[in-house]
Amino acid sequence: MAEGSGTRRHRALLSVVELGGYPNFESLYRQYGFEPLVVNSVRKAQSTLRREQPAVVVAEFNVDPNFRDRTGNLExxxxxxxxxxxxxVIVFYEREHLPHLERLRQRFPIAEALPYPVQAAALEAALQRLTGKRS
Structure with missing residues (x-):
C-alpha cells in the first residue's frame, strides 16, 4: 500500500548473510519498520537488487585473497x-580487515561499519542514525 494511505509501508532491508556467526537481527530490523529480505550470497543479493530497492543493505565484508582485482564479493x-x-549500507567486518574496508570506503558509500562480534546495541545505534528514530 502506498505511503500516506493510512497504512504504514514496509521498507525492505536486504541482509546478506554469507558466513554468519552472529545473532539473527530480523526482529531488530522489524522494530525499525524494515521488512527483512535475507539471502546467503552476494550473487543472490545482486539478483534481489534487480527486483527490489531496499532502504538498507546489511552485508558482511569477507576478504578473499584469491581475488586478483578486488578484495572480495562485497565490492x-x-x-x-x-x-x-x-x-x-551497513557492513559487518573483522577488525584485522579494517585497512581493506577503509580503501573500499574511499570508493563506495558505506553508511555504517560494525566490527565483529556484532552487538545488538551497536546495530541498533546504527539503525537509529540511519532512520532518525528510536525503536
Missing amino acids: SLLAGIQHLPDTR
Missing part, C-alpha cells in the same frame, strides 16, 4: 548499490 555488491542513491 561487486557495492558497485550495484551505487545505482540506488537512497539505499544505505
